[in-house]
């Protein structure tokens with residue numbers, strides 16, 4: 387049961403707020419259509435969904451329009467929930483207290499591209515995949531790669547990452563500045579456009595990862611990286627998850643600059659075979675996939691170094707492709723992994739997708755214990771990990787309340803174990819609704835009280851995405 391937040395009285399005040407937004411921004415600026423409400427309050431990818439939906443969905447076209455929406459909602463004390471790609475997985479945009487979902491659909495422009503400065507200025511609904519496609523002739527790219535539907539606004543708000551993080555870090559490392567609309571409608575810009583700055587508090591870091599609880603990101607300048615001269619994709623199988631995890635962590639510890647190192651368990655490989663989308667039959671064994679990138683010589687050296695570590699850990703012969711088309715086939719197994727898993731879901735069944743991260747040296751233990759627990763669960767579940775960062779995911783399919791209970795216990799055990807190993811309840815997905823209960827155990831009451839203080843100073847009426855990350 388959700389605890390009611392003290393300052394929000396959900397309900398009637400939404401009606402004058404919707405009317406006023408309508409009057410100020412025009413008829414097409416806000417919708418109360420049932421389909422729109424459902425799409426913005428429910429997610430089939432999420433481990434948590436609730437019965438409640440937003441009362442309206444606003445579609446601003448500019449920072450000024452977002453500021454108007456915030457001012458009106460603030461006046462009537464109506465909750466506001468930012469929405470970009472809708473691909474988050476922990477009930478992040480669930481309308482716990484009703485309110486207005488603010489969808490950035492109409493803010494999907496590249497505002498400026500500065501190849502000479504290696505940065506790009508974008509609106510929140512720009513897709514990272516489309517952006518990379520559009521700028522690739524410049525020789526530059528944006529290296530953060532979460533779910534394909536993700537958009538920049540949500541990526542900043544979740545401090546996301548993906549397969550490239552072992553080489554390029556996470557979203558927070560690529561933000562130069564942000565334009566943010568605060569909950570009362572004030573507009574701020576966190577910095578100018580230098581690639582580094584020590585001027586004052588790091589407000590980029592404050593809003594990145596705040597999950598829409600502190601303000602709306604309406605524009606962002608992002609750093610770009612060079613597309614590497616040479617690349618390679620490799621794969622190898624192991625008899626046990628522990629061997630695979632040991633190999634991955636040794637590769638990182640030895641400083642071999644792999645572009646990615648991803649672990650898929652036997653169940654995941656079997657699912658990929660069953661879906662047949664990759665044009666190849668894979669061994670159903672724990673499998674490591676690699677990306678290599680750099681100069682021609684550097685890539686060759688890295689491949690040979692990895693080959694040796696794989697062999698030392700009883701892996702199969704490392705298969706490597708350097709031809710672009712063949713690389714795409716090899717990497718397609720990793721790319722298809724989560725979709726393939728989701729496609730196995732029977733109609734009406736649910737999915738629980740979760741992630742944790744631990745210090746590198748603890749990864750082999752955690753992976754082994756979690757795999758054992760997952761097998762014991764007796765449900766259909768797979769493991770997949772960005773193991774070069776000590777980060778891995780479980781995806782479990784289930785049906786009904788009884789099975790939900792079982793999955794919940796399995797996930798809780800894994801999270802507690804990760805925290806006890808000095809890890810985190812989420813390496814990249816974020817807290818949303820689903821992981822709120824672990825916050826105190828992970829960061830402690832002292833840090834939580836500082837977070838509450840920051841929240842109250844920016845959002846005293848607790849209107850921005852209420853019910854997420856932590857409670858008052």
Ligand SMILES: Cc1cc2nc3c(=O)[nH]c(=O)nc-3n(C[C@H](O)[C@H](O)[C@H](O)COP(=O)(O)OP(=O)(O)OC[C@H]3O[C@@H](n4cnc5c(N)ncnc54)[C@H](O)[C@@H]3O)c2cc1C
Pocket residue numbers: 431467468469470471472473474475478479490510531532533534535536537538539540541542543544545546547548549597598599601602603604724725814815851
């Ligand atoms: C198939 C699949 C694969 C995935 N793989 C990965 C992965 O490898 N790595 C990873 O990190 N994640 C992954 N995810 C999760 C997801 O893609 C990321 O969390 C992503 O960053 C969410 O972006 P979004 O635009 O979809 O955000 P949304 O779901 O729209 O929103 C996420 C949160 O951000 C807030 N928000 C949205 N826009 C704004 C804004 N403009 N200003 C302020 N707050 C805002 C929302 O209120 C919400 O709390 C995956 C998801 C799927 C479905």
